[in-house]
Amino acid sequence: MTRRGPVFAPDDNAAAPARARPTARHKGGVSETAPHDSALRHVDGGAKYIDDMSEPAGCLHLALVTSEWAHARITGIDTAKALALDGVATVIAAGDIPGENDMAPVMPGEPLLPPEVAEYVGHPVAAVAAADFETARQAAKLVEVHGEPLQPVLDLDDAIAREHYLLAPIVFQRGDPGPALSEAPRRLQGGTRVGCQDHFYLETQVALAVPQEDDEMVVYSGTQHPTEVQHIVAHLLAVPHAAVQVEVRRMGGAFGGKESQASLVAGLAAVAAAKTGRPVKLRLDRDSDMLVTGKRHAFKLDWDVGFDDDGRILAVDMQLAGQCGWSVDLSPGVLSRALSHADNAYYYPHVRLTGLFCKTNTQSNTAFRGFGGPQGMLAAEAMLDAIARSLGKDPLEVRRLNLYAAPDRLLTPYHQTVEHFRIPEMIDQLVASSDYARRRAEIDRFNAGNDVIKRGLALAPVKFGISFNKPEMNQAGALVNVYTDGSVALNHGGTEMGQGVFVKVAQVVAEVFGIDLTAVRATATTTAKVPNTSPTAASSGSDLNGMAAKQAAETIRERMRAVAAEQLEADARAVTFAGNQAVAGNKTIGFGELAQACHQARVSLSSTGYYRTPKIHFDRETNRGRPFYYYAHGVAVSEVAIDTLTGEWKPLRTDILHDVGSSLNPGVDRGQIEGGFIQGLGWLTMEECVWDAEGRLLTHAPSTYKIPTARDVPRDLRIELLQNAPNEEATAFRSKAVGEPPLMLANSVWLALRDAVHACGPGGRAAALDAPATPEKILRAVEAMRP
């Protein structure tokens, strides 16, 4: 059965897998489509983002002074004119940082403000604090930065040619691809490229730093990683971690862009606050945000593949050259994930994958939903497309032939054995429900009879590894407090950026206590309540924090169970929690009443919880191990039409089947799938970052950088969750992560565009269409494909 459109009809709960429910069922537990935790406040305007908070008395506002050079030695910063302006409090530069001038998330060497060398156009070299933002901005223009231009490297190709790397290349290898390539009956060399993508979170980067007593600082930071901001602010200010508290209630979108990039904004605000002793706010306006902060890595992807006459791959040698920008940032993780997804769902008998950390004098590319995975996967899909075209086969046939398969085609290039692989069955299901075969034939007939409009159809699978690639990051903490009226306050390390981690984790806690979701209140993420957290990233928010919160709630529930047994004069083992009460036989006690009884009996109603993901390990020397606890799966079929005279195109229809295990919240999960898919569609077809010859980013506002609007999405979008598919691994109520994987479902759109371009020529070779497939690129690819 295919449901039309991602509709959250009231009957969605009925469609959820049946589960045994006591008659007095609490409302809003796991598997229910509960609204987003802030849904009411979002629609009535009451939700406070950091820029909406009341400014403390004496609050200063910061504006950035940025480099006009792509690469230059800074010889002096003259602040006299700026300081003379009425309302200006101070100007901060590298010399004003009392502690260690570094904001690097992984490897040291990324100064908050560069003491010597500016590395890109837009690089903040100083910041002005003034009574209001207008004054600060005016003063920032009066700061004179003197420098001697140095030779920049602006282009990915240039960086590759010069071997201008930030780090030594990494290699994933299994078997020996050299001989296997030479001996293969067929061999193809080719490649594709994919551009940068701006996050374009609707809320720009923001922080408010408020000095406290002594050396203490509270920072409200729009960050996915409060702990990292805490640590960076502490060492910038040369104070202990314990002196810094970082809090974030919500972000207006993040998508990875507020993982490492938030540290710059929070760090500058904190340094200025420490210097002046006054609260300092920094909110980047949209243009500054786009000019200053990093983006999704562009990649040049090249492969050498050997295969047999059926299209079965025998050996792959692939190079994935990532454009890292000026600094290392999170690139080690991004490249590692790119390489570990360059197989996507396909088995490579002999394989070598090489990742290059190319340095360019541009913004520091960073985390973005998928974290390198999408780029790696795109290489695999383009390669499969090329193999199929060279054989004159439907790419779907070649994809199926190369899927991971038991018993001896399951080992990944990083030596993890693929388990619980759902793609083959999911492809079968979606091929049937999307009517692929009939539409394939119909589209081929249409294309044969039409010269101007060509249609394309493609299926793409997604296998996405779940866990941070670094094992040590896969841990989480939570704090649960039950109050004597039975209300519950929940805190954990997860940050809310719209993805619904607050409601999903609250549902887990409500389920453990058997109480209504309305009794559980999610509270702002703060380093003061749950310390030493990992970023909310890698799709891990609900998995990690859900389990930590579950453990905390279970600890309290077991204490409450003992008290309930006394109150109900029953065996503790006979006590259950459901319907807002503890039940034993025909006796009940309300949850609030029980909480009060616990307090009377001097039983603690507060507990921390802690979780670390089991089974995972990875050796970064050999790039072997089991980095992923499990895989999330998805399959999409997309149909498009292109105008071969203009290159314009339209998405006509997309069918998606996605694996979220046993969904914690089908409504939230569908929202992630739909939104992720559209964001991927933007990445691959319309969002294009363009720099000029001097290294200036030209696309720094929505006027020039095009993200999808309501008219740009497939009108016919059919999304199904894979049913009756609990996670085989012991995740929170057998759910699966859903944040990143759906983005890559959009590969099907890009492949469908290549299919339509392919139809313009005699066949035999794949379309020369890179990403983003803008109309200009489509037109060029059509011209190149014509006989």
Added chain:
Amino acid sequence: MPTVTMTVNGQQVSRDVDPRTLLVDFIRNELHLTGTHVGCDTSQCGACVVHVDGTSQKACTMLAMQADGCEVATIEGLAKNGELHPMQAAFKEHHGLQCGFCTPGMVMSAVDLVQRNPDPDEHEVREWLEGNICRCTGYHNIVKAIQHAAKEMRG
């Protein structure tokens, strides 16, 4: 500084302002109505949409002075007597939001659409939303929410 007087959410307000003050800054900084958001600063994303004399306007694209003597409605004024406006209720009910940052502008824009066109089809809704960017949802639930609200508003 000149004085600007307008009615905001039914209440008359009067302030001395720098003539360059944008309406959105007036609303946020002077009146502390922070449900109206600034997303792009350049009149493109639609997060700052309010109603001026009953029609939707991007509050970052007009000066507070230009609203002198006007009736201004923001997201905070949409609910009446503690009851959500049908458009607000529909966005909440149909998951037409994720991070929520675009939501107030979307809701205000959609209310204006339904005032003009009580029964917009999907195409008309999508055309209308061209000036409102959402980065999270993919728009489908927003479109559904607006159509459901339109039905509700028709009675």
